[in-house]
Amino acid sequence: MQADAAVPQANLAPVAHDETMGNKDDVAAADEKQADAGTAQAGATDAQNAALHDAAMKALSKAIRFDKSGTTIILDFNGDGKTDDTDWATYKDWIKTYRVFDFNGDFSSGYNGGLQVTGGTQLVANGHDKGPDDLNIGIDVDKIKSYYLNNIGQATSVKNQSPFGSCWAFGATSALESAILKAMAGEKGMAYDPALHQTPNLTNVEDGVDLSELELAWLCYSLQPDGDYIKDTLPGDTDSDRLSCGGWGAMAETMYTAWQAVANEADDPYWPLDVPKTYENFRKLGKFVWGLTEGTKTAIAHVQGVNYLPDPAILQLDKQEHMVYQGLNQNAIKLIKEALVKYGAVSIGYQADTALPGKPSESGYFNSTYWAQYCDAVNDITDTHAVCIVGWDDNFDHNKFKAEKNDVSNLKDGAWLVKNSWGSYDWLKKNFPDADPSKAGKAANWGIMDAEGNHTGYFWLSYYDHSIVTPSYFEVDLASDGFDYDNNYSYDYLINESQIPFVLRTKDTGTEVANVFTAKGKEDLAAVSVHTFVADSTVHVRVFLVNDDDLRGNDPTSGKCVADFTSDQLVSGFHTVRLPKVIRLSKGQKFAVVENITSADANDDAGGRVSYIALETGLAKDAQTDDNMGYLFSHANADAGTTYVRILTEDGYRWMTPQELADNYDGGQIFEFGNAMVKAFTANAPEEAVPHCDVATPGNALPTTRNVPAQAQAGGMVARQAVARAAASEALPRTGDANDAATETALFAAALAIIGAGLATRRARG
Incomplete structure (x- = not known):
């Protein structure tokens, strides 16, 4: 703030008098003429002074205002219907005094809701997006009582993020894989046959596409531009701390729409470098060196659309680090269904029963018999986890949501089928066929059980859960059709x-x-x-x-x-x-x-x-x-x-x-x-x-991530081209970076881990 602005002073030089003696009448006449002139000059001077004073006060006013140019920016922090200096002063004080969440997952009774200041700013500045009436897909989803992407080959199998807080990358990758499969199906992808959607297929799900979650999670905290070189936002290329910094939907958008981070799992597997893939090593993954492999990576799609639907749960900031449930956006349920039918799986954030795989359930809103959640909390809503919706059942019995803390007496039937990223029996046997499932913990024993009594890694989430936020889906341009x-x-x-x-x-x-x-x-x-x-x-x-x-x-x-x-x-x-x-x-x-x-x-x-x-x-x-x-x-x-x-x-x-x-x-x-x-x-x-690069062939690889060319201009990158070429020495634009500010363990508390358009809590999720 500029406090000292000098007010310009008017030129008040005295009127000169001629002291030469002469005729008294002449002198009197001259004096009268001079007086008249002085009066006129004084009048002009007064007007000039007034104008100068007004200009000076205007300049002073600008200097001491928070918004010195008087823009029409909207930041009604006080909620009185206007934006003025009081809002700016209160907001500035708030951003310096708000309480930081504990990202390590210690959600104790004294935990204040995990609000991040920037997420609060989003709500204060813009409120909630109510969304459109519908997505104009040409199908009445209200008449479809159950629908499962797994059953029609348009979703991929359950994976395992353990031991890191990388759920956001798994949720986004699952949604992108589904969007690619839906696009590959063409016009037939939206066809609906009720006979194919009676019960969900949760086992032996084939991966028509298998993208690398590591590629996305790693790059979002790695390749950030800094002037004329690429700078890691976290120190050390092999430091796996970045995988536990959490994330949010727009991080995937930033990478995907820049034609980065769409690599095959085979090119960059979710596994430490140069470590034998054994179950014994899986149990200690966090102790190994992690990183991305070198070489050309083939992109099978470019992301052309990242769409954010309105939050089903309407949450509000009380400005004391609490998120408060305000009600349900009923239409958001229909919009999610329409997106599933036309575009594929929908990633969301919600308040999980635990923040990380391997942690015990602490929420009191989860029924572990039916693997079903209904959170009906009103205060201190904390979105801690990102997952992917792959279907729905309008007739799912609301009584199956009954848990220790919730009240289901007035709850309606209906649930989302949700794909988690905490492993499954199928995942364990596919990756470690010799491992004993009974000793594998959540890696093989989490989720809805199939007919054989094996856990599938899926769960049911009530339509009316108070914490569902940031539903999003993708639109893609396929390499197989020739990139646009x-x-x-x-x-x-x-x-x-x-x-x-x-x-x-x-x-x-x-x-x-x-x-x-x-x-x-x-x-x-x-x-x-x-x-x-x-x-x-x-x-x-x-x-x-x-x-x-x-x-x-x-x-x-x-x-x-x-x-x-x-x-x-x-x-x-x-x-x-x-x-x-x-x-x-x-x-x-x-x-x-x-x-x-x-x-x-x-x-x-x-x-x-x-x-x-x-x-x-x-x-x-x-x-x-x-x-x-x-x-x-x-x-x-x-x-x-x-x-x-x-x-x-x-x-x-x-x-x-x-x-x-x-x-x-x-x-x-x-x-x-x-x-x-x-x-x-x-x-x-x-x-x-x-x-x-119209078609992805072995001899015409399409790049992602590290292998992208760059054209330097004004200290920044101007273009990315779909031709493989090393980028290590190329310039990226200086648009932003992040700096380590404290200790290594502090890296787990990513201060800007806030997610999705219209998301209320913007909580980093893992």
Whole structure:
């Protein structure tokens, strides 16, 4: 805060008097004339003084305000229907004093709900996404009483995350595998035959696709950009601590949409390096050296959509580190069913009976006879685990949910079939055929029992559980059909991207963000990404061809407009949007993708609309103290010339850099802003002499993760191309990093482990 702003003083020089003696009448006349002039000058001076004073007070007011430019940003922390300095002051005090959760899973009676400050910010700033009425899939799911992806070959088998807190990676990977299988089935993938869905098949589930969970979990805490080199966010390439830092849905989105972390299990198995695969070694996995294998890895899909449905459980922050249950979004149940039928499995977060495999059940909401959970807690909701919904049964008996602490007397029938990641009998026998299941603990003895009395690793979760949040699903582009695009131009690699942990809105509809990219060859710009934050959003997209002179005023719209269109998005999340026509780019051509994202204001009964600051967003360094942030700190940054934002101030709309925007709020002591959440997708022009990767064949491998090329520009990466090439010496964009702040054991408490769009608790889950 700037406290000392000098008020300019007016020029009050005295009027000069001529002391030469002369005729008295002349002198009198002269004096009268001079007096009149003095009066006029005094009047002018008074007006000047008033104008100067007003300008000075305005400058002083700006200097001492938290929002010195008077933007229309919405942060109604006090809940009085407006945003003012009181909200900023209270919010700033809160982020410095909130209580950090204990990520090690010690959920004692004194535990205060595990609220993270950024998750609380998301709720305060934006509330809940109510979601669309339906997904327009053309099928009435209310008439389908039971449905199981396993039964039609569109889900994969149960795996085991032990001994790490990597459930989020297993939940996301399961959903992606299912999306790929659903896409492979084509139009037949949505066909419904009631005879195939009478009872769930929970044993001998075949893996039509088997992706690497390790690839995702490892890279999210590994390959973060830092200027001209790749920097591990956690020290040591072989340190498995990163696998227990927890995670959230947007981390998978960040990796997948950057064309990273989609590798086959065979290429990067969930197993330590150079260690014989025996059951004895499985029991001590945490003691070995972990890492990713070197070499080319084949991607069988590009993720083109990451969609977030509204939370079934409506939770609210009481600003004292408690999440309070407010009620059920009944329509969210239908939306999840529609997503299962059309897109595949849906990952979710919920309050598990225990946080990690091998831990005893402590919740009191889990029935271990029927392997069924119903949490009816009202206060201190804590989402601790990520899993994957693979089916449903409307007729599942509500009495089977009865447990020590819950009340099922008024509960309705109905349950999700949920795939966990704590092992199963099948998993144990497949991986360690000589192991004794009776001595394997949860690795073989968790989940619904099959007809043979063996545990399957699945469980039932009531539709009406008070903790179900962040349902999400994927849309994919298959390599077997030929990838739609060859190059992915991206800057937004920060794992805590703007939507997660929070995104900020403005009260007007004119906010815009833009990324400027440079074509690395002769290419056809065919699509861009858009990220929406609530259902039923409208995105206005413009593309400009620009040069350095066009950008001198920080205005990326100063060049030639070559595309101008709008896109309506039904659900929130990441979407790939095709341009009305392709734009041919020459090598070295700079182009700006400008996006304006608007939606209805849920808090405005008059039907007003808001717009979104779609930038990577984090807390400023000064707001992240050792006491309140845990042990991982975020940093958002955008290199010069890469990203711009247009925002309404009291002086009108202004284009500025993310750094200028951050400085506007309490001198940069509250937020940091990085790159815009905007990507561009191109296809190599026909005459381009670059290998075209249309089909994945042994001789034409598609890269993921470490083997991706990069093109350096302004200290950052401009494009990722679907051609295998080592990236160890290539530049990645300086969009964010995370730094170890304390001890090795402290790494388990990831301070920004907050998940999913619209998620209330944003709890790191393992």
